[in-house]
Amino acid sequence: MGILEVKNVNKRFGGLQALKDVNLSIMENTVHAIIGPNGAGKSTLLNVLVGKLIPDTGSVSFQGKSVLGCKPYEINQMGISRVFQTPEIYGDLSVLENVLIPCFAHRDGAFRLHALETVEHETGMIEMAEKMLLDVNMQDKKDMHAASLSRGDKRRLEMAMCLVQEPKLLLLDEPTAGMARADTNNTIDLLKEIKAKRDITMAIIEHDMHVVFSLAERITVLAQGTPLVEDTPENIKGNPKVREAYLGTAEV
Amino acid sequence: MLGLNKRDTKFLIIVILLTLFTPFLMQPFSENSALAQFNGGYPDLMAKVAIFGIFAMGFNILFGLTGYLSFGHAAFLGVGSYAAVWMFKLLTLNVFPAIILAVILSAVFSLLIGYISLRRSGIYFSILTLAMAEMSYRLAYSVLTPLTNGETGLQVRPNDPRILDSATSANYPNLFGLELSSSYKWDVLNHVFTFNVGYYFCAVIAIIAFYISMRIFRSPFGLMLRAVKTNQQRMNYTGLNPRPYTLAAFVISGMYAGLAGGLLAAMDPLAGAERMQWTASGEVVIMTILGGAGTLLGPVLGAGSIKYLENIFSKINENVLHDWFSFLPTGLQDAVVWVLSRFTGEGWALTLGLLFMLVVTFLPGGLVEGGQRLVRLFRRRGKPDGGDDPQHHPDPAPHVAE
Ligand SMILES: Nc1ncnc2c1ncn2[C@@H]1O[C@H](COP(=O)(O)OP(=O)(O)O)[C@@H](O)[C@H]1O
Ligand SMILES: [Mg+2]
Numbered sequence: 001m002g003i004l005e006v007k008n009v010n011k012r013f014g015g016l017q018a019l020k021d022v023n024l025s026i027m028e029n030t031v032h033a034i035i036g037p038n039g040a041g042k043s044t045l046l047n048v049l050v051g052k053l054i055p056d057t058g059s060v061s062f063q064g065k066s067v068l069g070c071k072p073y074e075i076n077q078m079g080i081s082r083v084f085q086t087p088e089i090y091g092d093l094s095v096l097e098n099v100l101i102p103c104f105a106h107r108d109g110a111f112r113l114h115a116l117e118t119v120e121h122e123t124g125m126i127e128m129a130e131k132m133l134l135d136v137n138m139q140d141k142k143d144m145h146a147a148s149l150s151r152g153d154k155r156r157l158e159m160a161m162c163l164v165q166e167p168k169l170l171l172l173d174e175p176t177a178g179m180a181r182a183d184t185n186n187t188i189d190l191l192k193e194i195k196a197k198r199d200i201t202m203a204i205i206e207h208d209m210h211v212v213f214s215l216a217e218r219i220t221v222l223a224q225g226t227p228l229v230e231d232t233p234e235n236i237k238g239n240p241k242v243r244e245a246y247l248g249t250a251e252v
Numbered sequence: 253m254l255g256l257n258k259r260d261t262k263f264l265i266i267v268i269l270l271t272l273f274t275p276f277l278m279q280p281f282s283e284n285s286a287l288a289q290f291n292g293g294y295p296d297l298m299a300k301v302a303i304f305g306i307f308a309m310g311f312n313i314l315f316g317l318t319g320y321l322s323f324g325h326a327a328f329l330g331v332g333s334y335a336a337v338w339m340f341k342l343l344t345l346n347v348f349p350a351i352i353l354a355v356i357l358s359a360v361f362s363l364l365i366g367y368i369s370l371r372r373s374g375i376y377f378s379i380l381t382l383a384m385a386e387m388s389y390r391l392a393y394s395v396l397t398p399l400t401n402g403e404t405g406l407q408v409r410p411n412d413p414r415i416l417d418s419a420t421s422a423n424y425p426n427l428f429g430l431e432l433s434s435s436y437k438w439d440v441l442n443h444v445f446t447f448n449v450g451y452y453f454c455a456v457i458a459i460i461a462f463y464i465s466m467r468i469f470r471s472p473f474g475l476m477l478r479a480v481k482t483n484q485q486r487m488n489y490t491g492l493n494p495r496p497y498t499l500a501a502f503v504i505s506g507m508y509a510g511l512a513g514g515l516l517a518a519m520d521p522l523a524g525a526e527r528m529q530w531t532a533s534g535e536v537v538i539m540t541i542l543g544g545a546g547t548l549l550g551p552v553l554g555a556g557s558i559k560y561l562e563n564i565f566s567k568i569n570e571n572v573l574h575d576w577f578s579f580l581p582t583g584l585q586d587a588v589v590w591v592l593s594r595f596t597g598e599g600w601a602l603t604l605g606l607l608f609m610l611v612v613t614f615l616p617g618g619l620v621e622g623g624q625r626l627v628r629l630f631r632r633r634g635k636p637d638g639g640d641d642p643q644h645h646p647d648p649a650p651h652v653a654e
Contacts, residue, residue: 050489076491088489090482093475101479102490104472111496115473115504116464118255122472161490 001064003028003201004049004169009058011044011225018044019055020225026169026218031195031202033212036222042205043085045222046173049203050082051075062169073110081162082171087154089161091147095138098146099129099160106165132164135197136190152183156190163194169201176211188214213237260466267462267549271455274298275445278560282442289567292560295435295448296519301556302454303515306461308539308551310508313468314501315537316546319481323378323533324365324385328358328506330392330528332513334399337406337523340425344416345408345521347425347432347453351514358510359503366502370495373484385533392525405524425518427453432518450519457515458552461508466548468504477501509536538604542611544618553619558604565603568596 002025011019018041026032034042047053048060051072060067067075076082090098103125108114120126133139136156141149149157155175162170175191176184188211194200195215206212212219212233219236221228229239236242256264270277279293292298307329315321332354339350369380392400400406414421424431432450468474476497479487484494517523526532535558543554573589573596580588595603615622 071493072488073491073493076489082489084489088483088486090479090486092482093478097475097478100472101475101487101492104476105491108472110491110493113473113500115468115471115500116255117472118467118470119472119475120257120470121255161486165491 002026003063004203005059005061006045006049007059007061009045009048009055009060011041011048011053011055018225019048022058022222022225022227024220024227024230026201026203028168028201029199030217031191031204031215032218032220033204033206033216034220034222035206035209035212036228040222041225042222043173044225046082046171046203046205049075049171050080076105076165076167077110079168080171081165081167081169083155083158083162083173083175085173085177087151087158089146089154089158091145093146094142095133095144095146095149095157096126096129096142098157099132099164100125102161102165103128129164132160135163135194136160152179152186155179155187159190159194163198163200166198167200169203172202172204172206174205174207176206176208184208184211187211191215254463255467256470260470263548264463264466267552268459271302271459274301274455275447275451279443279445283444284442289572290564292563293446295433295446295451297559297563298451299448299454299515299519300559302451302458303512303519304536304539304555304559305552306454306458306515307509307512307536308543308555309458309461309465310505310512311536312505312540312545312547312551313465313477313508314498314505315540316551317469317474317477317481318498318501320370320373320498320502321378321537322369322381322502322505323530323537324369324381324383324388325505325509325536326530326532327365327385327388327528328362328509329513329516329532330388330523330525331358331361332510333517333523333527334392334406334513335510336514336517337408337521340408340414340517340521341406341412342415344414345422345425346416347427347514347518349416350425350518351457351511354510354514354517355507356510358513359507362503362506362509363499366499366506370498370502382530382533385528386530389525389528389530392528400523400525402525405522408521425521454515454519457511461511462548462552465508469548473497473500538608542608542618544620547618547620550618550620557619561603561607562600565596565600566598569593570597 004026006022006024009019009022010017022045034045036042044053048055049067051067051070051074054068062078062080065078067078090101100119107125130139130142133142136159138153138156138160141153146154146157176187179187191202192215195202204212204215216233218230219233220230221236221242229236229242231239254261275293275298278298279291281287281291311322311325335354335357336350339353343349365381365384369377369384372380393402422429422431424433426432427449430449432453435446435448438445438447476492480494480497487494513527516527539554539558540551541554542558543552544550570589570593573592574585577585577588593599611618
């Protein structure tokens, strides 16, 4: 059984069936890519996984526990982190503070009234955050205003913020969308490095086949809200059904 | 010291010194000079500066850090005042029970209002707080007359039970017998400096309140509040629930308001419904923004300057203006006085409006930003080469701004 199990999930938006009988099982410690043409329902599926959307029917369980009806912060506390399509960071805060916040969330849970403690005295937390910044190669930018970072750096920062919580499952929604080739390759390297360094399961939604085939160990092809096939990258490449549904319409 | 780093300790010491020497600082002109009317060293005014400083400091914890703009904080000020006066009536004229109940009751009250209003954010939050404060005002004014004494306001009367006071106890709010209204006047070099028990009591509490607000700013909790302002979505997906953070900030700021309300009642033992009116809620918003929202010192500066200017401007009537412009020919003098009198005396609100407009337009960071710009200007003048290096010249500004 996988770390994440999606069973018979359906989701309708008015007359539109965005997800139809979705069954998906993501195995622990794999990089699992979910691909599919625009409007296939990939983002909708991700939103179901993180508690942003509640499916009409079906079940989603993480490590055997149902996540349905849980708030996004509760799902995160279970060990699922998410990187957004456009980086969601704390623009007004410094880079270090951005990473400190998930450190505190990881240690203290969803809420704690630590109003008379001092951030400066939390050496353990600061060390943890600085080490994470070192891992993503941003240690020299730690005092910068997060809003002033380049787009690539914002994405790295967001990944650092997710990774410092040591999530069991990291969800990435088009992590390279709108990036230049060089930045894309940097991101691929970063993700590979992260994967090599720690036990982590990743689910990547991606449009760029180059990224998918460099990272993924399993691929699920989604079309019109239903998984078409799930297989290894090699088999996916050769599958005529996939070609027809998806690869035919995009340059590989 | 006290869990603060060196810079903050220095900053706190400066604030303490400024507060303790206020009776001198606000009394710069000698008694018989023409400028004596600009002196502000009266106990009443100084205590008001300290009290409204506390009010604004608390408001800033909510608005400055989380960005939630409450338009109903005067309700908590009012609750604090009523609670304090009831304590004076029932228990004792000693101020401690009064202030403690003021803080507790405003905490309960703000928990209630905050719980409801914080279900929404942005303008809806502001409108909800405004509506609830107006409701409280109306209730205090009419329905709750048995508790609030309606229009007349709640007062201390000679036949109050005051079960803890003996027949010989002081008849004014006091600190274990030392009446807050008692003062020591020091007449020296044509200056009269007034050292008032009430002012110093408010000042000490204001310093403690300032210290607590400083600690909150530097705490992980303060960091979370700033995160709320910047990106709640990210917080949610980082395993943090923003709601209890905003609610805690709301309650803390409500307690500051209640404390301020209690102190107002201690300085003058009477509480009226108008203390809860929307104009009073708006005033604290203006104080905070004028001084610099989100900075530590800003709200206090805002409160101080508004209360001082209010006092001065309200005193300038047409006679004073005629006196000032007596050198002009009569027709012109009348015209000038007519125009200026719209902005003084009763028309003080007009000046405040103009001042607020100017500051918001040209100094969005408030008086604190103005101060920082001045400091930078002088520094550049003083040392043209490399003078901006923060390593060699620790900037005094950032520990005010956060
Ligand atoms: N909140 C929503 N309300 C209505 N329709 C939606 C909503 N979110 C997505 N959809 C629709 O559901 C379908 C799947 O969308 P999405 O999951 O974003 O696709 P993908 O990410 O694979 O491109 C699309 O047709 C989209 O228009
Ligand atoms: Mg999408």
